[in-house]
Each structure stands twice: as C-alpha cells, then as structure tokens.
Amino acid sequence: MRRNDKENEVNKRTKEHQFRDLQNAMGVSFENEKLLKQAFTHSSYVNEHRRRPFEDNERLEFLGDAVLELTVSQFLFKKYPTMTEGELTKLRAAIVCEPSLVSFANELGFGKLILLGKGEEMTGGRERPALLADVFEAFIGALYLDQGLEMVISFLEKVVFPKINAGAFSHVMDFKSQLQELVQRDGTGVIEYRVLQEKGPAHNKEFVSKVTLNGEELGIGTGRSKKEAEQHAAQMALDILKAKAT
Template identity: 40%
Template sequence: MELSNSRIKLLKQLEKEILYDFKDLKILDSAFHHISKVNEQEDSSYKSNERMEFLGDSILGLVFSEYFYKKYRDIDEGELTKLKSEVVCEESFSNAAKHFNLGKYLILGKGEEKSGGRQRNSILSDTFEALFAAIYLDSNSYSTVYELITKKHINIFDNYLKINKNNYNYKAILQNYVQIKYKSKVKYRLDKSIGPDHAKVFFVTAMYNNIELEQGKGKNKKHAEQKAAKNSIEKLGIEIE
C-alpha cells in the first residue's frame, strides 16, 4: 500500500522528533497500524503492529539491561532487574510516547478512535515499542537503537524517574557513587525490627568500609534499605542527574 503525500509529510515530522531518518517510511508507518483498524480492513495483507510490539519490547528490554549493567557496575542481579522493571513498563513507555506525541500518528479503527484510543496508555506504550522495533528493522542495527535511547533520548527516562521518585532506585544511585568515589561496596546492616509479625518495622543502616551513613526504616528490609540509601544520598549531597 502506497503512502499518501499527507501521510509522508506527517511521518517526516516524526523523523525529526526521534532523530532518525528511515530508509523505508513504510516500516515506520506500519508501527502505527493498530489492530482495531486491521479488523475493519477487507484486505488480509493489512497487518497490525502487534508483532513489532513484541520485537520492540525485547529490544528495549535488552537496551536498558545493557545500559544499567554498564552504568551501575557493582550492583547485583536483583537490583539491576528492579531498576530495569522501573523503566521497561507501560507507564514509562506511555510517558515516552507522549513526549513524541505518538498518538497523533496512530491509525485506529472507528470504535477505538471514538473511545479515546489515541490517549490510552496501553496503546501508547505498545506503539512506543513498535516504533523502536521499526527503527531496528529499518537500520538492521541494535547499536542504532541503543545509541538513540541511551545517548539522544535518555533524558526522557531520567525525567520520568525523577518525577516518580517512589520508583527511583536509591540503592543503585548510592552504590554507583560509592563505587566511583571510594572503590567500595555499600552494605546494609539490620539494626532492629519492632512490632508484631503482621506489622513489623525494620531499621537498617547503610555503610561502606565500616563507615556508617544514614539509617532508614520500612515495612520490610528492602524498603528500609531504600530509605537508608535515600537518606544517605541526601546526607552526602549526591545530585540525582
């Protein structure tokens, strides 16, 4: 199916926003074919972007896994997994989609259009995944996607994390700082727990090289550790970039 001049003009606008020029604009266009539109087509060759969503999810998961692996060199698998999950999720990707105004480019069925599909987070998140799958397919290069996300658009995700501080991984930030400045690893000492089993409060102190930083409390050890890390970050005056 040939693209109309108006569609080409619209997609060219998006290329400027995402900082990538497609060799084949049809690949970019296909990232916006929602299943609701496909169901209205008599032409069976008209495909939705669902397969691209699947591919994009895997690619973006790898991008952020590699990015955090390189950025935070001394945190364990569990912390890396948690950090990745805070970014590779519907809320984060829909936020990024809104940054690029991806709803504007969607091709929706009549029912989905009327029900506000262009602003629906689940659709926007899926579209963001499909978009970066399209970039991967057009460039035939994982490194192109990696560079776009981690060099040119990482501020979108940094700002998202700053706004959603409850999702911010303070332990990872503190560990990265201590590793670079002191070549050491942060440890967390359980000081005490109080209260009945169903409502215990845990008190934990962050430390490195036997130097005590700040204490934190929480409803479980992990929450207390995050609070201790947050309090230590504030004490040390570490700026969250």
C-alpha cells in the same frame, strides 16, 4: 472524486508529512517506510481496510519488547556495576513498564500518528495507555529491523537513557542503590560501608553500620543484620545529601 475519497487523500498526505517530520525530529531516516507506517497501524484500522494490504503493528510490538529489554539491560549493566541481578531487574521493570512507555510515546507525539479504526478513534483509543505503550514498542521493533541495534541505542540515548541518568527511576531502588546512583550521577567519589558494632546474643544480634563518602561519615544505621544496618545508614546519608542540595 467523492467526499470520503477526498478526505482519505487529505488524511493520507497529512500522515505522510507527520511521518517525515517525526523522522527529521529524531534524526532517523527509514529505508523502508512501510515498516515505520506499520509500527503505527492498529489492528482496528486493518480490520476496516481489508481490501488494502495493511499490516498491524502487533508482530513489531513483540519484537520491539525484546529489543527494548536487551538494550535497557545492557545500559543498566554497564552503568551500575555494583547492582545485584535482583536490583537490576527491578530497575529495568520500572523503565519498560506501561506508564513509562506511555510517557515516552507522548513526549514524541506518537498518539497523533496512530492509524486507528473509526470505532477505536471514537472511544478515545488515541490516548489509551496500552495502545500508546504498544506503539512505542512497535516503533523500536521497526527501527531495529530497518536500521539495526546501534540505531536503536542511539535513539534511546536521546529519549530514555537521559531520564535514567537524571534519576527518574531511582524511587524503585533500595536506599543503598539510590545512594550509589546519586553519587555516580554527581561523580562525587567512593562510598564505603563498615560495621561499627555488634550487640546482643547470637540469636538476637543488632548491628551498627556506618557509610562514608571519600572517608567522610554520611550516616549511621542499626539493624538485625548487616544488610539492614547498611540500608538504614544509606537512608540517613540520602537525607543528608538531599538536604544539602536544597
């Protein structure tokens, strides 16, 4: 056996072991392991192995993107019943954006499993953010095809949803949403807003609003609209709750 053939055989066995380890670590067992391998196959690898029937992961990435949006949307819809459509959209965008997907992929060690062409390997493709994000989406697509939506949700319950529950994406919410998320996470009670005062002429009104938690005042804010006053009250409440927690 020639040296290159020996190296290829060793690399193949190593990858197979890594794929098995990945499935064991995640508690997933693919019925069609070709789908799993395809999820990690970059187009550059396919281009260098034209004599073999390899498929790249681009179609799986397309499917995985849609499945990820659906499952994350469902989770947020149930978790945050008071959030508006705009707020939910903004939060979902932060969860499924490239930097977030890259962090999920890195946490799972996906980079070392990717099948790359030599040129892409030499230019650092294994650490390229866009490539890692694509692989994560392709894996979701492969898992959906092989195991169905419930298994995808089960996987996300281990990898993604705990980070949402821990407030990892709260920074993209407005102050009212952040306060609601914090209270829901701690299970500490009910938030209510009340307008205390309206001042000034009709064309230049100023509102004063109060936010309470279980009837206890947490913050007071002013603004040119009720919404703005509530946002400022929520901002003060967040500062108070965070100070108490430290």
